[in-house]
Amino acid sequence: MGKAPCCEKHGVRRGAWTPEEDQSLVDYIHKHGHGSWRSLPKHAGLLRCGKSCRLRWINYLRPGIKRGPFTSEEESTIVQLHGMLGNRWASIASQLPGRTDNxxxxYWNTHLKKRLLRSCYSQRAKQLCVIPDPTIVKSESPSTRHMVQWESVRVEAEARLSMESTMLNSWPTSKTCPDHFLQLWNSEVGKSFRMIKGKEEGVVSQSLVSQPSSSSKLESCSDVSLQVKNNTGNSSCIPKLEDVSMVHEQTSSYKPKLDDDTAGSDSGNYEFLDTSDSTLKHLLHMPDSDMGFLGQNDHFQNLLDGTCD
DNA sequence: AATGCGGCCAACCGCTGCCAT
DNA sequence: TATGGCAGCGGTTGGCCGCAT
Known part of the structure; x- marks a missing residue:
């Protein structure tokens, strides 16, 4: 493949890792941390490229990695999140402690996708799974409807975010994400939030206002973005207070991209950040949200089991 | 027992976006 | 503001393994 390799190939080992290499990598990281992945192999005495070391550590050697078969709960989570996020494996993995994106x-490519597709075929509704059409959904089986609904919800979420991004960008003085946040924080929404959640205000103020790094500010801003997004399903762009307080508690980072030239036009201009993200959990369990049905329907499990007929 | 085939999964490749300068 | 370096991410590949013939 045409592009130059990421690192010097000469003298760099490839392929499966030996136990000795694993031990060297683990020992080095335990002593020094990984630091710069690029320079790590040299310091650790490994004849590997930095990317290879990083991948090996993240997917295999890192503490807390969970091995073994996926539980039904994990399967459910994966399918639900995939319905919303698509192939955003890192975001999905952030909701499954101990599981890696890889x-x-x-698992999705070798198990779940086939099982879901089989289930779709068995209902002679494959085309509905590919091209959701709300006008047809009513006449199909519950499991098929859920497949369609997942896709619809995902598309809708993307559309909402595009609108939201446009809205934020339209504020005359809003040039940066932290500014968006500060304006929201100082708005009526923010005031109401502070009144309702006065007890927790100190935490909020600390975590959202006094973030030292730009990335933290972006995460804070994105919390607000999600508050807006979660409540635009009906008619209002103003978050309901109970949802605001709920979202506030999370450490999430749902970050709309605010580039002027893409706002409002690119359905993919958002991304989930942060492995501690609990935004998705709230989304899944939000009673008023479009996602509520995902967390409590037996047909969903039937889909996974391939028993939906 | 030998061979072919398909599934699985660890690892690699290349693109994207962030950040420092 | 532009640019280069880097980490992270998602898609793809290749080798191993189990099963069928």
Missing amino acids: EIKN
């Missing part, structure tokens, strides 16, 4: 990706 593992989830493999």
